[in-house]
Amino acid sequence: xxxxxxxxxxxxxxxxxxxxxxxxxxxxxxxxxxxxxxxxxxxxxxxxxxxxxxxxxxxxxxxxxxxxxxxxxxxxxxxxxxxxxxxxxxxxxxxxxxxxxxxxxxxxxxxxxxxxxxxxxxxxxxxxxxxxxxxxxxxxxxxxxxxxxxxxxxxxxxxxxxxxxxxxxxxxxxxxxxxxxxxxxxxxxxxxxxxxxxxxxxxx
Ligand SMILES: [Zn+2]
Numbered sequence: 219x220x221x222x223x224x225x226x227x228x229x230x231x232x233x234x235x236x237x238x239x240x241x242x243x244x245x246x247x248x249x250x251x252x253x254x255x256x257x258x259x260x261x262x263x264x265x266x267x268x269x270x271x272x273x274x275x276x277x278x279x280x281x282x283x284x285x286x287x288x289x290x291x292x293x294x295x296x297x298x299x300x301x302x303x304x305x306x307x308x309x310x311x312x313x314x315x316x317x318x319x320x321x322x323x324x325x326x327x328x329x330x331x332x333x334x335x336x337x338x339x340x341x342x343x344x345x346x347x348x349x350x351x352x353x354x355x356x357x358x359x360x361x362x363x364x365x366x367x368x369x370x371x372x373x374x375x376x377x378x379x380x381x382x383x384x385x386x387x388x389x390x391x392x393x394x395x396x397x398x399x400x401x402x403x404x405x406x407x408x409x410x411x412x413x414x415x416x417x418x419x420x421x422x
Contacts, residue, residue, distance in 0.1 A: 223245040223248065226241045226244055229241040231291075231292070236288070236292075242292070249278060249297060250273075250276070250299065257342070261299070263301075263309070263340075263376075264304050264364070264380055264385065265366075266301060267362070268299075268301050276299055276300075276301065276302075277299070277300055277302060277305040277306065278298075278299060279299060280297060282313070283309075283312070283313065285311045287324050288324065289325055295332055296331075298342040308379070309380075315339045315375075338375045339375055339380070340372055340373065350370045351367070351373040352366065352413075353367075354413065358389060363386060363389035364386065365385075365413070367413050
């Protein structure tokens, strides 16, 4: 249980960079394994299957960045597992996705930060992902490609924020034999058609 690490976390929090402290290592290992299982080995943001990826590219993601919201560095509600692209290439320590200013809670823990409406994108711990985003896969020559259908405004924001069209573009380009620069709206039409086709198939 996470409480077994309470003392070590307290020690870690005394360090300048608490997350990198040696006192945090046991908790990090424990939490990584636990959350991966809970998430069924999908990246919390792009929903790709990252089971077979190297441990180094599966990151413990702080939804509220630890550099800006230190009070939530070890809070399990603020932690999820993401792929390196979503965490390091896209999100980093950005907070643009917040709908309101939560600065007064940066250093002082408050449950107030954990309201779904505070987040423009889908929060892996506060939102029901399937209400906002539907994800499908296509396999071509042993490669898995991901397609997304947005189901709400939050899903739409999430799709744009994490640049999810990236995962379908390559497939679409390959199928069409065109370059990867197919624009977003064109990709969207093709994705919608794929979902439509699939829906029709399921009906029969
Ligand atoms: Zn991801």
